[in-house]
Amino acid sequence: MHTEIIGVVATFIATVLLAIPLGKYIAKVFAGERTMLDFLAPAERFFFRVSGIDATREMDWKENLLALLTINFVWFLYAMVILMIQGSLPLNPDHNPSMSPDLAFNTAISFLVNCNLQDYSGETGVSYFTQIGVLMFLQFVSAATGVAALAVVINAMKERTTDKLGNFYNYFVKTITRILLPLSVIVAVIFLLNGMPMTWEGKDTITTLQGDTVQVSRGPVAAFVPIKHLGTNGGGFFGVNSAHPLENPNYLTCIIELMAQSLLPMALVFALGYYLKRRKLAVMIFSVMTIGFLLLTIPTIMLEVKGNPMITHMGVDTYSGAMEGKEVRFGAAISAYWSILTTVISTGSVNAMHDSFMPLSGMNQMLGMMVNCFYGGKGVGILNFYIFIIIAVFISGLMVGRTPEFLGKKIEAREMKIAILIALLHPFLILVGTALSSYFAAHDTAMGWWFSGKASGWLSNGGYHGFSQMLYQYTSSSANNGSGFEGLSDNNPFWNITAGIVMILGRFLPIIGPVAIAGILAKKKYIPESAGTLQTDTATFGLMVFGVIFIIAALAFFPSLALGPIAEHFSMH
């Protein structure tokens, strides 16, 4: 067991050590400084010329948002159309059918918003054309959208008064060409060397040693999995995601996939510090995030390594931990680490089935998504954290009797209203969705067109755990995470549509809000620091931010967690 713990610690340390230089590099890309990938500049200029875009023209926050939303809408339409006709398109060797409109709606939204909730299974639900041409495409562009939005916000935090906040297209394209594509190629080569397939051939039929005839699904996996993690997307090529032996062949690829998903969210915090030349601020943010992450990770690893007490009670050897839903080649420790990492950042890929984790581990996974900014998703994690900073500045300002200021800009009523609305949106979406579905399940309502049969039929577990399955689904949708308690029958109009709506609102409003706040603040007069300025890069202020996160994110959800995972935990003893 100790080699499993060493594996986890080494993975975490290696990721942080790599994230620091990468953050410096990203800051240079955003600032337009010289980097070693400058040879790509002619290609980028060519892309802009073909698209009729002047990437040097600085835009205000409204126009940047308009550009972001417009191109996202184009991708949505493209994805919907292809998903609904994929059955008649090429590159479909397994003859998988086209999607129903409600499933296509859910899937298109899901990948567009970087959520990657999957109500289908990769082996039977999509063609290779869809995997590469739609889903992988959206994995690249949705990640770059988040980073570009963050770049606009960071640009707005500079010490000056302006309404020119850079160019969305410039940040967006460079995120793909300078960051995501080069890293994807490196990671893909490592995967290929470890036996991950990259083929356009369909299922293979073999006769096993024991004489059974089985089929084996394959596909262009090695191109798909790198960006799935680097973009914190998390949508699996196969149904069981990175628990599948072809999507995650061994312990080394497990470490690489863990590093790939957490590298950029961490690096972006350092990029903020380098870009603004405010390293103390970056250290404060990173420390709060890391403490929150470890507070969720350590208990989860302990619970999973200890095993399921109800199985221990049966008298077998639970030395290897809670192995239901986990793979022998990974073991309990790194699977527990993965389950928290993938939920604090918005990846949502899994290497073990979350539905079968211990109840309190499941709670920690949900808390990771409820907070949604301990590192957080590509770009949007820091945007969420930014909202909490704004609220913390305001509260601290009131407490000590100083004007609330952040980086030399006064925070006033308009910004506060936006911040509070965005902070409350997340609990609102999750709790309303869960309440609605629980009502139907508890009354066992006949759902008609929305679900074939009675509502309790969508749960694979009764009691507290059944409630957790529904709570998890909306939490994952609103946090744009995409992992699930997969026992929930979610491929039906009720879940496809309600989760789809939660996903759109949970994506675009938390991007629009912070960009708007940053844009409004950037236009205000810059007030140089004085003795009366509230220091926002100190440990005290970090504690304050942590307190705000705890109160807003964690306590808002406490009653629902008490009904689900906490009640289930106590029912075990």
Added chain:
Amino acid sequence: MKSHIFSAIRLTVVLLAVCCLVYPAFIWGIAYFTPSHGKGDTVEVNGKTVGYALIGQSFTQEKYFNGRPSAVGYNAAGSGGSNKGPTNPEYLAAVQAAIDTFAMKNPTVKKADIPVELVTASGSGLDPDISPEAAYIQVPRIAKVRGISEDKLKALIAQHIQGPLFGLFGPSKINVLQLNISLDHTK
């Protein structure tokens, strides 16, 4: 507004070409230089393909080392775990049944020595591995069925243990298919 729509459509086409044509074609080109040409590594016995190296197979016969329970019966046309919660009564009954079945097939084994992974389903339903303990515990049964000495089987298992990565990171494991192929060649 109008200019953003046309720019968005044109940029989308450009990026489709870069991310969905150039990038996967490049990776596919590199895959050609791997031993399996990217089609997945297969395992052959006497020139006949008996499986994929990374994909677990169902071994239920008593003469073979048995793998873990699978929620999808090791059918790699799909994949899946049980997705049962840890306190689900049906699930706990299934685990108890798996323990009883194992104890019946391996009467000399003490219940306290049965490793939990032999009675719980994997996440993928295609787990190719078991722990070394899970292999050693099946030795008496296989020795009896095949008439091979226990020492010989233990030596065979020892040869097939894959230790932690770089000797430092992660668990030890045994690939069940490889072990059983060697077992078929042992007299």
